[in-house]
Amino acid sequence: MTRFVLVAGAWLGAWAWDEVAAELRAAGHEAYPLTLTGLAEKRDVPAGLETHVQDIVDEVERLDLREVVLVGHSYAGVPVGQAAERIGERLGRVVLVDANVPVDGESFLAGWPSDFVREAIAAHDGFWPCPDPAEFAGQGLTDDQVARLVAGATAHPGATLTEPAVLSRPFGELPGTYIKCLLDGEEPWGAAAELLKSERWNLVDLDTGHWPMFSRPRELAGILAASTKGT
Numbered sequence: 001m002t003r004f005v006l007v008a009g010a011w012l013g014a015w016a017w018d019e020v021a022a023e024l025r026a027a028g029h030e031a032y033p034l035t036l037t038g039l040a041e042k043r044d045v046p047a048g049l050e051t052h053v054q055d056i057v058d059e060v061e062r063l064d065l066r067e068v069v070l071v072g073h074s075y076a077g078v079p080v081g082q083a084a085e086r087i088g089e090r091l092g093r094v095v096l097v098d099a100n101v102p103v104d105g106e107s108f109l110a111g112w113p114s115d116f117v118r119e120a121i122a123a124h125d126g127f128w129p130c131p132d133p134a135e136f137a138g139q140g141l142t143d144d145q146v147a148r149l150v151a152g153a154t155a156h157p158g159a160t161l162t163e164p165a166v167l168s169r170p171f172g173e174l175p176g177t178y179i180k181c182l183l184d185g186e187e188p189w190g191a192a193a194e195l196l197k198s199e200r201w202n203l204v205d206l207d208t209g210h211w212p213m214f215s216r217p218r219e220l221a222g223i224l225a226a227s228t229k230g231t
Helices: 014-026 048-061 074-086 114-121 142-152 191-195 217-229
Strands: 002-007 028-036 066-074 091-097 176-181 201-206
Touching: 002 014, 002 048, 002 074, 014 028, 014 142, 014 217, 028 176, 048 066, 048 074, 066 074, 066 217, 074 091, 091 217, 176 191, 176 217, 201 217
Parallel strands: 002 028, 002 066, 066 091, 091 176, 176 201
Antiparallel strands: none
16 A cells, blocks of 8 residues: 655646546555645635645645655646655655656746746736646547546646745655656656656656546556555
8 A cells, every 4th residue: 555645737736636546545545636725726825836845745744644655747746856855754756747857946947948938927917827728639638628627727826837946965866757648748858858867767658648637547547556666
């Protein structure tokens, strides 16, 4: 039995993990989906990156979890990676799902053409607005899955995207698995590619798009469960 804390990416809350969490629990694991401050049922609350890191640390400590596997999807890789360092001996493993990798001194927006995100945040009172349905095309999602994703999405607190990560040691020193969703690009790039040079990290491919908790929840849960064999 493994304990998972599941953190979804931009615009999403704990609800995004409903199917994955059900699969993990059915297999005998514990799953704790987490909504970060400013999203879903915690919407409209200002938050910075440190807020989100502390959300994750607080949840692990509140539940008194040991050998916990922290799972970060997309944006959430940045706060999850920092939280993984801070929880120390409580950590079993990190799993990043098609996620951004934290780099000390760099923000989520670093390393890719993201000026349009900064402009959108400035134009929407400090929040990154939810995408329209067309943004999810070509990602292996059914119309119903897109509709569910869009209906549940909430604007994302912009400061969490622009503030720099803070790490005290190379992230690759922690044990981890990187799940690459192939419809979103066949190869890890940037900091993710660098991370996978570490002997403590392994790569798993998943033949779906960037939101596998919707498009392939059973397969994703299986990969998460299998990743614990490396802890």
